Amino acid sequence: MSFRQRLPPTTPFLILLFLCLCLLSPSTSNELEPLFKLKTALQGSNPTVFTSWTEATPICSFTGVVCNSNGLVSEINLSQQKLSGILPFDSICSLQSLKKLSLGWNGLHGSLTDDLKNCTSLKQLDLGNNSFTGKVPDLSSLSQLTLLSLNGSRFSGAFPWKSLENLTQLTFLSLGDNPFELSSFPAEVIKLDKLYWLYLTNCSITGQIPEGIGNLILLENLELSSNQLSGEIPQSISNLKKLRQLELYENLLTGKLPAGLGSLPSLVNFDASANKLEGDLSELRSLTQLASLQLFENQLEGEIPEEFGEFKSLVKLSLYKNKLTGTLPQKLGSWAGLDYIDVSENYLTGPIPPDMCNNGKMVDFLLLQNNFTGGIPENYANCKSLNRFRVSNNSLSGSVPVGMWSLPNVIIIDLAMNQFEGPLAPDIGKANSLSLLLLANNRFSGELPDTLSEATSLVSIQLSVNQFEGPIPETIGNLKKLSSLHLDQNMLSGTIPDSLGSCVGISEINLAQNNISGQIPSSLGSLHNLNSLNLSGNQLSSEIPTTLSSLKLSLLDLTNNRLIGRIPESLSIQAFSGSFDGNPGLCSRNMQNVRPCSSNSGTSRGPRIFLSSFIAGVLVLLVVVAVISLLKLRRKSLDHPLKSDSWTMKQYHVLSFTEKEILDSIRAENLIGKGGSGNVYKVALSDGKELAVKHIWTTSDTCDRKSYRSSASMLKKCKPRSSEYDAEVATLSSLRHVNVVKLYCSISSEDSNLLVYEYFPNGSLWDQLHTSNKMKMGWEVRHEIALGAARGLEYLHHGNHRPVIHRDVKSSNILLDGDWKPRIADFGLAKIMQVGADCTHVIAGTVGYIAPEYAYTCKVNEKSDVYSFGVVLMELVTGKRPTEPEFGDNMDIVSWVCSKMQYKESVLELVDSSISDYLKEDAIKVLSIAIHCTARVPVLRPSMRMVVQMLEEAEPRKLTSINITKEG
Known part of the structure; x- marks a missing residue:
């Protein structure tokens, strides 16, 4: 069965x-x-x-x-x-x-x-x-x-490092990039002998790397970067024969590269940058598998081993800012697809290796500040992959291979401070990606080609101290992204093109010491971003256009020309004392070093001018009559109160005022400031509280700003800049921090927007440092301002679910309340970062504060704000503006400070003379922090969280009192 x-x-x-x-x-x-x-x-x-x-x-x-x-x-x-x-x-x-x-x-x-x-x-x-x-x-x-x-x-x-004693099965341990409390290198890690991956970067580890690290013989990846490790690299690392990646950058390591390091047969990536390593590179000559070698910002010396030219896998080599000598191996890059080389700021000599771009993969080519000689190899003209080509501050000569001017992907061409000669080729117009053209201090000659204006991505043109001649191209106004134009000390002639007024983003114009004649175009008055204008040492004639009065310049130099007539009233101020010297035909009513104007100055140049003046007077009279009539009509219309349903108020805090109180206060007599995006009014409430109200300006050319200042009802006449308004409201309404400006509410109608903030009686940090209305601030006050502002930025970067990138950090955007407590303000450019990199095709920010990477990359992150804040710290310590004539050509406050800091005897001279001698040493500590913040490479800049910690540690020694007095 x-x-x-x-x-x-x-x-x-x-x-x-x-x-x-x-x-x-x-x-x-x-x-x-x-x-x-x-x-x-x-x-x-x-x-x-x-x-x-x-x-x-x-x-x-x-x-x-x-x-x-x-x-x-x-x-x-x-x-x-x-x-x-x-x-x-x-x-x-x-x-x-x-x-x-x-x-x-x-x-x-x-x-x-x-x-x-x-x-x-x-x-x-x-x-x-x-x-x-x-x-x-x-x-x-x-x-x-x-x-x-x-x-x-x-x-x-x-x-809890002790926990690791029980986790003996670990093969992968990754704890980096967390702000743990400081601790010495954890001994428990050395016992985890099954590890193949150890990532302890940026997690507050101090002390020395123990010799026991050599016991982890299974390690393939060892990353200990961005800590405070000191002492020498242990020799026992040579035991890690399976090691493929060794990352030790941004520490305090000293001594030579350990013997035996070159015996690691599998090492592919080695980075010990930004330490204090000494000695030479001979220990690395046998690392034939290297793909990336980065040892920049150390104290290494000697020659680069010739064997590096035989590394067939090498794609990245970064050795800048050391003391290396000798020549580059001439076969360097001949084998692999070398895509990055930076050996800048050394003492290297000899020719540029000829074959580094033979494989067509070179992206970044940086040989700045050495003693290279000879010319640029001809075949580099075929290097179509190039993004950055920078060889400034060398002894290179000859003409530039023609094809280099038109490389399709090149973003920076930097040949400054060499002995190059020849013309700027017309093919420059084909350089569709070119952002920076830096050719200053060479022997270039010939006329500027009209095709220059076809390179529409240009942001900066610096051709100073060459032998260019002929006119400035009339079509230069096509360069809508242009931010700085330096053509000084050439032999240019002709007139200043009127189209230059179409370069709406430009902030610096320097045409000094040429042979330019004619008049100053009135169109320059429409350049609302213009910060610096230098037209000195030319043959300019006629009157100074009154349109320049609308500009907010930190530097104006019209000296040594042939200008005539009355200096516009708004330019006749102490800040521009000396800006008009060498123009005997000019006069002014209130400038001491300029001849006074007689009653008929500027109006007695013949019958034709008299007739023109008479006609103009009649027209003005007619306009005045029309305006008076119009104002009467408007006054009648204002007798009727605004309908409450025509405005919408969104409140972000508990309010003690109504929208009517705000709208009724938008009057000319309450105007306290004008910015790039609108007017700011001071509002005094009935309870004594004071507020600041910003009206966002229009982007429409049909709206005359000056016509609509007198009343709230007129605000509807202009369509507001909705993008800036939306950015500021979206950012500020969600922020809550004592060092970030408080947005009480927004008031909007169909076509007008107001933002209501707390009021700051002490104005901005810029006002207190750089204007005639400034106060004397002791170092203790300045340090408190620096620390408070840093805490505000730390909150933006680290206190939210997604980081808020300000993108326009500067002293004028740091406001001071009655107790001198700072607030971060003006978020019109802010971005709330998504996962991954943000990208913008417009350089955001203000000249002098903009991080250098903005010029050649579209990536924006927190480190861009850190750079800008570093500039603010330099302002606080030195009392200088970000750009000053005394810094010299092509230098800003960052390069000026760094050059002075190299010499001990000149360090104290950097500190503002109004700071007490007793506290100057404390100020220098903050200047050192500023230098870290303004590191050229973004990854080397500290986070704002670290900046706050460093500023707290740099607290000044206490004085008996803090004196803040009005300057006389």
């Missing part, structure tokens, strides 16, 4: 019922509840991730969920899903078979609770790149972990 025949008839049914009960066993159904709790905690930001997480779907089919052979949850992987929320570890850890939890690259926040210790089955825990707060809890119970990734998640406090 068969087995089937012996079974009772009900047996198959019972077996099937048993299997169904197994599938619906309590162990499986119990896992549904914690998963739903996880879904409830996180679904708010990206509900599509959890579409499959329903009761109708088997758990093992949930998105991101993997089950084991028993049907129990073994893995949850929801990385990079744009999730936010607080993790319910009490629920997650009830999944007793959970082996892998991956939630990296999201926006998770809150703290890690002690419930995490119950996830004892976990083998992989990845919570990296989130926005957690607080400390990392004790992890001792997670003894089965092989992978632990918590990097870049904003954890703070002391890390």
Whole structure:
């Protein structure tokens, strides 16, 4: 009899019922509840991730969920899903078979609770790149972990290094980019002998790297960068024969490269930049597998080994700012696709190697500030991959290969301060990506080609101190992105093109010491971004256009020309004392060093001028009559109150005023300032409180700003700049910090917008440092302003779910209340950063404060703000503006300070003379912080969180009192 025949008839049914009960066993159904709790905690930001997480779907089919052979949850992987929320570890850890939890690259926040210790089955825990707060809890119970990734998640406090003693199975440990408390190199790490990946970058580790690091012989990746490690690189690192990547940059390491380092057969990437390493590079001559070698900003000396020319995998070489001598290996880059070389700021000599772009992959070619000789190899004209070609400050000569002017991807051509000669080729117009053309201090000659205006991406043209001749191209107005134009000290002739007034973004014009004649175009008065205008040493004649009165210049130099007539009243101020010397035909009513105007000055040049003046007078009289009539009509219209439903108020704080109080105060007598985006009015409320109200200007040319200042009803006549308005409201309405300006409310109608802020009686930091109305500020006050402003920026960068990048940090955007407490203001350019890099094709910011990378990259991040803040710190210490004539050609405050800091005897001279001698040493500490903030390479700049910490440590010695007195 068969087995089937012996079974009772009900047996198959019972077996099937048993299997169904197994599938619906309590162990499986119990896992549904914690998963739903996880879904409830996180679904708010990206509900599509959890579409499959329903009761109708088997758990093992949930998105991101993997089950084991028993049907129990073994893995949850929801990385990079744009999730936010607080993790319910009490629920997650009830999944007793959970082996892998991956939630990296999201926006998770809150703290890690002690419930995490119950996830004892976990083998992989990845919570990296989130926005957690607080400390990392004790992890001792997670003894089965092989992978632990918590990097870049904003954890703070002391890390529980002792926990690692129990995590002996770890093969992957990533804790970097967290602001932990300072600690010496954790001895517990040295015992994790199964590690192949160790990432402890930027997590506040001090002291020396222990020799025991050589015990981790399975390591393939070792990253200890951006800490405060000191001492020498341990020789035991030579034991790590499997090491492929060694990152030690941004520490305080000293001594020579350790013996045996060159015996690491698998080393591909080595970066020990920004340390204090000494000695030569001979130890590295046998690292034939290197693809990237970066040792910039050290004190290395000697020659670059000739063997580097035989490295067939080398694609990146960065050795700038050392003391290297000798020549570059002539075969360098001949084998691989070398795409980046920077050996700037050394003492290298000899010719440029001929074949570094033979493979057509060179992107960045930087040989600045050496002693290279000879010419540019002809075949570089075919290097179509080039983005940056910078060889300034050398002894190079000859003509530039013609094809180099028209390379399709080149962003910077920097040949300044050499001995190049020949013309600027007409092919320059084909350089569609060219942003910076830097040719100053050479022997270039010939006329400027008209095709220059076809390179419409140009932002900066610096051709000073050459032998160019002929006229400035009439079509130069086509360069709408142009920010600076330096053509001084050439032999240019002709007139200043009227089209120059169409370069709407330009902030610097220097045409000094040429042979330019004719008149100053009145169109220059429309350049509202213009900050510096130097037309000195030419043959300009006629009167100074009154349109220049509308400009807000920090530098004006019209000396040594043939100008005549009356200097416009708004230019006859102390700030421009000396700006008109060498023009005997000029006169002024109130400038001491200019001859006084007689009653008929500027109006007695013959019958024709008299007739013109008479006609103009009649026209003015007619206009006055018309305006008076118009004002009467408008006054009648203002007798009727504004309808409340014509305006919409959005409040962001509890208010003690009404919209009518604000609107009634928008009058000419309350005007306190004019900016690039609109007028600012002071409003005094009935309760004595004072506010500032900004009216955002129009972008329409049909709106005459001057016509609509007198009343709130007139605000509707102009269509506002909605983009700036939206940016400022969107940013400010969500911010809450004592050092960020408070936006009380916005008031808007269909076509007009007002922003209501707190009022700042002490104006801006720029006002207090650089204007005739400034106050004398002691160092203690300046330090408090620096620290407060830094805390405001720290909040913007690190205190929000997504960083807020200001993009226009400058002293005029740091406002001071009655107690001299600073507020970060003016967010019209701000960007709230998304995951990944932001990109803009317009250089945002103000000349003198703009980070150098803006000139050749579209990436904008927090480090751009850090640079600008570094410039503000320099202003606070030196009392100088970001650009001053005394700095010299092509220098701003950053390059000026750095040049002075090289010599000990001139360091104290940098400090503002109004600062007490007793506190100048303290001011120098802040100047050192400023230099870190303005590092040329963004990655070398500290975060604003680190800047705050450094400023706190640089607190000045206490004086008995702080004196702030009005200058006489």
